[in-house]
Amino acid sequence: MAERSMSKLSSEPLLEVTDLAKHFDVSKPWLARKIEGAQKQILKAVDGLEFKINQGQTFSLVGESGCGKSTVAKLVVGLHKPSRGVIKFEGRNVADAHSRADSAALRRRWQMIFQDPYASLNPRWRVRDIIAEPIRVFGLVKSRDEQIDKVGALLTQVGLSPVDGEKYPHEFSGGQRQRISIARALSSNPEFLVCDEPTSALDVSVQAQILNLMKDLQKEFGLTYLFISHNLAVVYHLSDKIGVMYLGRLCEVAAAKDLFTRPQHPYTRLLLETIPDLEMTGRERVPVAGEVPNPINPPPGCAFHPRCPFANDRCRSEAPTPTERSGHIVACHAAEEGRLPDATFQAPKQPVAS
C-alpha cells in the first residue's frame, strides 16, 4: 500500500468522462400507452456530462435532488450502463473491458460508499463477511487466516475493533455502520472511491468523524474521490474541484475555493445564497423563487431560465454549451456575453467556536 501512495504525484486524470448521458424510459407499459394514446416518456437523468478527476484529488458534484448527481455515481461504477458517452479510467475506455478478468481487474480499483448506512449492509451477514466479500470476489488472499487478519486490520483502520467482525450490522450505530461500509470499500485496495452522499444520513458530530476519516484515508492511501452531495459546506470542506449540476447537466465546474468566492453561473450563486448564515452576520437572505422543474419535461433552452434573473430570449430557446472562462467552465449565455454582474460571495473569515 505504501508504494501506491508514492506513485500518486502525477496529475494525469484518473477518471475522464466525456459526453456522458443516461436516459431512462419512464413511460407507461406498452398496452397502457396505446390505450391512452400517450407518448413515450424519456427522463434524461444525465445529459452530456464532461469532467476529469486527477489522481489523489477530490471532485465533488453538488446539486438539488433530481439533478442526476447520484446517477453519475452509478454510471461511473458500472451500476448503470451509459446511454451515450465514454468513461475512461486511466486513459482506458471502461466499456472496452469485455472479458470477466479484464472487468474484474478494473472493478477492483474502484469502490463505492453509499448513503444509507441502514440499507448498505446485508442485515443477515456478519460484519466480517460483509467486509471480506470484495476480498473473496477478487481472490486477494490465499488463506482464511490471511483473510481474518486483513479484515481485522481494516476494522482497526476505520476506528472499530477486530472483534466487531463477529457482530451483525444491527448492533452498530449509523456512524459505525458507515465505517463498516468504508472498510468494505477499502478491502480491495482501490484507488478510486465514489461516495454517494455518505454523510447525509448522519448526525453532524458523526458526520465530522466520517469526513475526518475520509480525509485521513485519502492522505494515507492517495485515494481519489468522486464525492456526491447536496451539502455545500461539506463539499467546500472536502473538495479540490466542484461541479454544480442542474437537471442532468453541469452548470459550472471550478476549483473549490474559486467556486465559492467567484461564482459565475446564476444557479451557483443561488445555491450559495442558500447556505445558512452560521456566522450570525445578520445577512438577510433573499430566497430565490421557484423550484426545480420536472426533469421529464425540462424547459427548452437553458433548463435554468425560468428561475434565472438574467434570462433573455436566447436563454429560452438555445441550450448553452460549457465554455471556459477565467478558470471556470460555465454553461451560461449571460456569462458568455458578459451580461452578469460581478458577484463575490462574502465568505466569512474567522472561525467560530474555537
Add this chain to the structure above:
Amino acid sequence: MSDNPLGTTRPENLLHRILDSDIFYSFIRSPVTVVSAIVAAIFFFAAAFAPWVAPHNPFDPATLDLMDAFTPPAWEADGTPNFPLGTDDQGRDILSTIIYGSRVSLIVGFSAVLFSMVIGVGLGLLAGYLSGWVETIVMRMADVQLTIPAILVALMIDGVAHILLPIHLRDEMAIYVLILAIGISDWPRYARVTRGATLVERNKEYVSAARVIGVHPVKIMLSHVLPNVMGPVLVLATIGLALAVITEATLSFLGVGVPPTQPSLGTLIRVGNNFLFSGEWWITLFPSLALVTLVLSVNLLGDWLRDALNPKLR
C-alpha cells in the same frame, strides 16, 4: 431509536439468545400460540414416530381381527380400553389409524409445501431480480393459475397423472402424484410474495455494493437477496402447510388421493362417512376432529409468526 434501543449486552450462548429474543417473548406472551405449538408438536411427534407411538399397527393384516370390527370408543357401553377411540369395519384401531393417517397427511403436506416453495421462491426471485420479460412471463403464468381454484388445478394434475401412469403403478405412485399436484397448485402465492420482497431488496444498497464488485447475479440472488426475503415466505409456508393438508384431505375425500391401503386423514374420513348413518359415528368423527385440530393449530402458529415477523404490528 431505530437500531435496537434495547440492545444491551447480548448473551452469547445460542439458547440464551433464543430465550432472550423478542420473538420468543411474543411467543410466550400469547397463550393461544403456545397451546397451538404444543398441539402441533404432538401431531408432528406422533406422526414421525407412528410405529412406536400407535398402540396397534392398523395395516398389519396379521394383527387385525374382524371380531373387533365396529367396537365403539372406550367410554361407550361396548367399548374396551384396548381401542380407546373404537375400531372401524375391519377392526382397525381408530386412534392408530389417525396417527398413521396424520403421518401420511403431514408427509404429503410438508413435501407439497417444500415443492411449491422451491418452484415459487425460485421463479419469484428470478422475476423480481431480473424483471423485464422474465418477470412478465412468470407473473402472468401465476396470474392465470390464480384464476383457477387450487383444488381444480390439483384435480386436473391428478387426473392427467392417473391417465399417464400404468395401472399397477397407480397406488404406489399415488402419494407422489398428490405431492406434485398440490405443490404445483400452490406455487403462485410463493412467487408473488417472493417477487414483491425481492423488488424491495434488489434496490437496497447492499445489493448495489455487491454489483459494484461484479458478483454474479445468481450469487447475489442466492446469498444476498434470498436470506432477506425468507421471512414472509416462511409465514406463507406455515399457513401453506395447513392448506396443503386440507387440499390433500379434500382430494382423498373425493377419492382421487391416497388409496385406502395407506389412508391419510382425508381417506379415513371418506371411508368412515359410509358408516355415519348406520350409527358408527366414531369412525368418521375422530379423524375429522384430528384434521380440524391439526389445521387450526398450524394456522394459528402461522398467524402468530406473521405478526411476530412484522415489525409494524409489534
Add this chain to the structure above:
Amino acid sequence: MALLEVENLRVEFPTRRGSLLALDDVSFQIEEGEVLGVVGESGAGKSLTGAAIIGLLEPPGRVTAGEIKLEDRRIDNLSYEEMRKIRGEKIGAIFQDPLTSLNPLYTIGRQLIETIRVHMDLTQEEAKGRAIDLLGEVGIPAAERRIDSYPHEFSGGMRQRVVIALALCANPRLIIADEPTTALDVSIQAQIIALIKKLCREHKTAVMLITHDMGVIAETADRVAVMYAGRIAEVGPVRRVVKQPKHPYTVGLMGAIPMVGHDVERLTQIDGAMPRLTEIPRGCSFNPRCPKVFARCREERPELMHAGRNAEAACWQFDKEGRRG
C-alpha cells in the same frame, strides 16, 4: 408569564426490560412570539419533547412526571378530546413529511375549510375565503385555483406550504415545527425558513422549531435549547450559543459543522456516539465523550446552571461554589 412552560418533564417508555427514560427533567419556556430552536442529534429527545407537548406521544411512551402549561393552564393531564381541541386552536403542528399531514383523498381546500370550521364559527363561504387568504399568505400562487387541487398535484415545497397554512387555520398561539425543512431541497428550505419567520413576525405566533440542522436554527430562532441524551445541555440566545457555546457538547457540535470559508484540515471531532437509552452513563450523560471531564462529572448529574451572561448549561465546570468547596 411565558406562553408555554415546561417544567421537569419526564417521559418514559415501559418495556419488558424495564422502563426507558427518554426525557429526563426537561424544563424550558417559550415566550409569546418567540422562536425557540430545539437542536440535537437523532435520539436526543427533541421530537419527543414536541410530541409530549401536543399530547401525541406514541404509546407506550407516557409523561411520568413534570408539568406542561400553556397560557398558565396545565395541558399535560387533559383528556384526548380536550387535547384535540387545543391542538387545533392553540397549538399548530408542522411535521417533516408534508405527505403524512395531508389526506391524499381530499382536495387541500376541503381539508383547510374543514379544519377552519371545526375551530372557528364560520360559514362554508367565509371559511373558503379564509382558506384562500391563508394559501396566499403562505405563498401559493393563484390560490383561488389551486384550492381545488389534491396534495399530489403539489411539489414538495408547495405541500409544506399547505401544511403550514393548515397549521395556521385557527390562528394558534404556538406552532410546533418538527424538522419542517429536512425533506426539502436547499433552495426550497431557504424559502420555507423565510416564510416561517415572516408568519411569526406578522401573527406574533411562537414557534418551537425542532431540527438537527444548526444552520436552520441560526437563521430562524431567537433562543436555542441544545438537547443531549434526553436532557437539555444548554439554553441561550441563538447568537450566544452559536458564537460562544458553553457546554462542551455544544462546543464540539459547533466545531463539527463544516462551514464555507473555514479552511480547516480536520473538523472538531467528538469521539464516540450518543449513548443508547439503555446505556446512559452515571453522572453527566456526556462525560465519556467530554474533553473537560473531571471526577464530579462521573458521579453527579448536573442541572442547568448559570454559565455566564445569557447562558445556562448543565455542566459542572460552571458550578463555581461546588468547585471551590
